[in-house]
Amino acid sequence: MxxxxxxxxxxxxxxxxxxxxxxxxxxxxxxxxxxxxxxxxxxxxxxxxxxxxxxxxRILGMVPHATINSVEPISDWQTIIKELEDYPGVAAAAPYTQLQGMLTHNGAVLPILVTGVDPQYEKNVSIISEHMVQGDLDALKSGEFGIIIGQLAARRFGVGVGDKLTLVLPEAAMTPAGVFPRLKRFTVTGVFSVGAELDSSLALINLEDAARLSRMNTQTVQSIRLKMDDLFMAPVLSQRLASKLDNYGVYASDWTRTHGNxxxxxxxxxxxxxxxxxxxxxxxxxxxxxxxxxxxxxxxxxxxxxxxxxxxxxxxxxxxxxxxxxxxxxxxxxxxxxxxxxxxxxxxxxxxxxxxxxxxxxxxxxxxxxxxxxxxxxxxxxxxxxxxxxxxxxxxxxxxxxxxxxxxxxxxxxx
Structure with a gap:
């Protein structure tokens, strides 16, 4: 050999x-x-x-790839969503309204970002429906003031589906007894777990309930959330979409500004x-x-x-x-x-x-x-x-x- x-x-x-x-x-x-x-x-x-x-x-499955925002509440958001979804590279769009506040229960306090969503639209842009451990996203019904919180927040408060939480908004209300922060009682209708910091810092409520808390017309929204086919194209596509919708007076933001770091x-x-x-x-x-x-x-x-x-x-x-x-x-x-x-x-x-x-x-x-x-x-x-x-x-x-x-x-x- x-x-x-x-x-x-x-x-x-x-x-x-x-x-x-x-x-x-x-x-x-x-x-x-x-x-x-x-x-x-x-x-x-x-x-x-x-x-x-x-x-x-996980993180970018829960937060928007890009958003279309306006200084004034957006009234004709259904038409805008249809235009956005027809644009190449956009997988889906959904309306939302956000509020900053604090959740309290039995003396425990947790800062929270509350997002008002429409369950039917939200399923197309978010992974939350796949990570529900209690309840269901569809349980968020207008006027019932239900809330979905993360598993870490639920553990901190020791609550589950059916329990009550109080949302404190950073806005003073004038009453005959003096100045008090605005409060609203919510019923826990679901608990999600994505294994990330969002489990303790994010909560979802119904879109119309969020509009009421923001003192907006219930048929208007604050912003429109976008899900892209390629999330790395979000900065470019969002600016193009904002230019296309210039007649609505909107501007764009994307995930590289919020979570790009x-x-x-x-x-x-x-x-x-x-x-x-x-x-x-x-x-x-x-x-x-x-x-x-x-x-x-x-x-x-x-x-x-x-x-x-x-x-x-x-x-x-x-x-x-x-x-x-x-x-x-x-x-x-x-x-x-x-x-x-x-x-x-x-x-x-x-x-x-x-x-x-x-x-x-x-x-x-x-x-x-x-x-x-x-x-x-x-x-x-x-x-x-x-x-x-x-x-x-x-x-x-x-x-x-x-x-x-x-x-x-x-x-x-x-x-």
Whole structure:
């Protein structure tokens, strides 16, 4: 069977038990270091991808991709919605009215963003109907003053469907007894959970009830919410739509102004962490340099014998390049497999670890999601493994070149 001399001897050197056990130990640590570097890179980038995915699907599934706003209440919103939905790139549109306030119950207080919605329209632009844990979105009926709150808010107040909450609006009301804040009692008709900070900061009420609280005509709305086919086109499309509807006196806003900082932060962190982790892989890969230099020193007599038998400097160089590349391949392969397994199971493992210790690493009071997400991407695996293999190959060049420069007579003088 044909077997090239450099490949045969290089593989023999890699697998042989050396007299110098220190060199074998250095080779093993180089391999382990490279495997750990690849594992950590795949795992960390998968977690960053998971945060990126959660931002797109959960946070941006609940908040508008873009909005069409007006200084005055919008009266002919049904016609505007039809025009918007006919525009290419717009998936759906829905009316809404927002109020800032505080929810109170038995002495507990929570700042809240209250959004008035039409249940039939809201289902087309929001994922909330898919994340109801109690009640239903259709329970928001005009005049009944029902409210849907997040699961974290429900836990804070200790309430469920059918319980009463008081909404305090930041507006004073004049009464015979003096100046009092405006209050309104609501009945909890549903509880949602999207696993994000919105579970404690967002509440939904009926669109007409929101208009009454805002002292608007019940047939008018404050703004129109848009869902785009491609959320990254929202800044451009929203401005085009506002120009198209210029006769209505409206202006546009989009998610990059309200939540873009989160997305940009994750994108920047992923880039910076990737650069830092590749340095770990580089350190592990360049340990191969010291390993091969010691191997070359240990094998000087073997190199001299091979040269006297007719081996060319190029073949000697290839022998040690094969050995170093094989160490890099094994380390990269092991790290890649372990990294894939870790990325696929890290969410479940962290959840189990939290329940076992009774701890919460990602509190929704601090972070915008309450669990550790992970999304494994093929392109990340390819880039990481290719980078590790390339660095391993580059690390073999200098020691292999030194080996090819060995002079047989000088090497065998004291043998």
């Amino acid at each position: 044909f077997r090239p001399l450099p490949l045969f001897i290089g593989m023999r050197y890699t697998g042989a038990k050396r007299r110098n056990h220190f060199i074998s130990f250095i080779s093993l640590t180089s391999m382990i270091g490279l495997a750990l570097g690849v594992l950590v890179m795949i795992l960390v980038l998968s977690v960053m991808n998971g945060f990126d995915r959660e931002l797109r699907t 989160l997305f940009q932060a994750i994108k920047m962190e992923k880039t910076m962490i990737g650069l830092l982790l590749i340095l770990i892989v580089a350190v592990a890969a360049f340990n191969i340099v010291s390993t091969l230099i010691m191997v070359v020193t240990d094998k000087k007599a073997d190199i001299a014998i091979l040269r006297t038998l007719g081996a060319t400097p190029k073949q000697i160089m290839m022998i040690f390049m094969v050995q170093g590349t094989l160490i890099g391949f094994i380390g990269t392969f092991i790290g890649g497999v372990l990294g894939i397994l870790a990325a696929l199971n890290v969410t479940d493992f962290i959840a189990w670890f939290e329940s076992a210790l009774g701890l919460k690493f990602l509190s929704s009071d601090v972070y915008f999601i309450s669990y550790l997400p992970s999304e494994l991407r093929l392109e990340d695996i390819v880039i990481i493994c290719s980078s590790a293999m390339s660095l391993s190959f580059l690390a073999t060049l200098y020691p292999a070149w030194r080996a090819s420069r060995t002079q047989p007579a000088e090497a065998l003088r004291y043998e």
